[in-house]
């Protein structure tokens with residue numbers, strides 16, 4: 378691999394990266410994929426490796442276990458000749474061509490690169506929170522993914538956060554929940570005016586209820602969540618709020634540290650795509666797919682969709698330069 382120049386290197390092996398691999402491999406580009414090791418707290422397969430049940434990915438009428446689905450993605454990518462390196466990329470040079478991509482044991486040169494390094498949800502950092510999230514015990518960072526699960530129906534749920542996405546997630550959950558409590562550490566929301574209006578309408582109708590000036594200091598329950606322990610930020614007083622689900626809405630961190638100063642990002646650190654829906658970045662020959670460039674939808678199916686688009690864009694870009 379050292380001397381040859383790869384046609385396309387794909388960084389990341391979540392739904393976006395592996396879909397890009399499948400399309401690039403079928404287009405005879407012999408893609409090389411750095412599938413990651415533990416960069417950004419993620420492992421090969423990406424975010425879905427941390428979930429038990431995916432119910433909204435088309436083609437699985439009975440739902441599918443996240444790791445099982447990603448194993449199938451990987452197998453399909455390999456079937457068409459994708460080569461995978463189970464290491465994190467720690468350095469890239471996109472200023473000189475061909476590009477250079479480095480991991481611990483490999484320095485690879487490539488004409489085109491697809492960045493699919495994903496994003497990670499921000500967590501509160503409480504031990505019971507992670508435990509109950511990973512065991513499917515009722516803690517989630519994605520209402521659209523998990524809100525419709527039977528365990529949450531007609532139950533009291535808690536959303537933590539005070540921005541647009543907290544209101545978005547909370548109002549989505551009101552379709553299923555008995556009531557949704559919005560826990561926020563301040564006494565007013567950061568959300569936009571329109572979202573605040575939506576929130577207060579739901580409060581008026583008894584579907585949501587704010588819990589102001591509060592932080593969550595513990596998540597209660599052994600197998601499944603039974604409540605959260607709140608701390609009043611002004612008095613320090615603690616109390617328990619019973620609930621059957623906790624949804625984190627305190628933001629995501631895109632895995633873009635590697636590309637700082639080279640690829641343009643927005644103010645939240647997501648990669649900017651200058652010509653949407655095209656997937657090219659500000660550097661010609663570098664494309665982006667999935668959550669790393671999407672703070673809006675953040676779904677497996679949208680990530681896979683843009684992975685497909687990035688591979689097609691890369692293939693056409695390479696063909697335009699006579700690299701086929």
Ligand SMILES: Cc1cc2nc3c(=O)[nH]c(=O)nc-3n(C[C@H](O)[C@H](O)[C@H](O)COP(=O)(O)OP(=O)(O)OC[C@H]3O[C@@H](n4cnc5c(N)ncnc54)[C@H](O)[C@@H]3O)c2cc1C
Nearest residue numbers: 389390391392393413423424466495522667668675676677
């Ligand atoms: C707990 C949980 C449950 C979810 N449930 C659902 C659901 O039910 N349905 C749904 O549609 N969506 C769900 N989502 C969202 C979904 O997982 C994401 O939208 C999707 O995984 C994004 O795919 P991606 O390929 O863009 O990135 P990710 O899945 O984030 O994958 C990123 C990849 O990049 C790799 N990587 C990162 N940095 C480097 C580096 N420096 N070098 C090499 N590799 C690197 C990682 O190892 C990983 O393989 C869930 C998310 C979470 C966290």
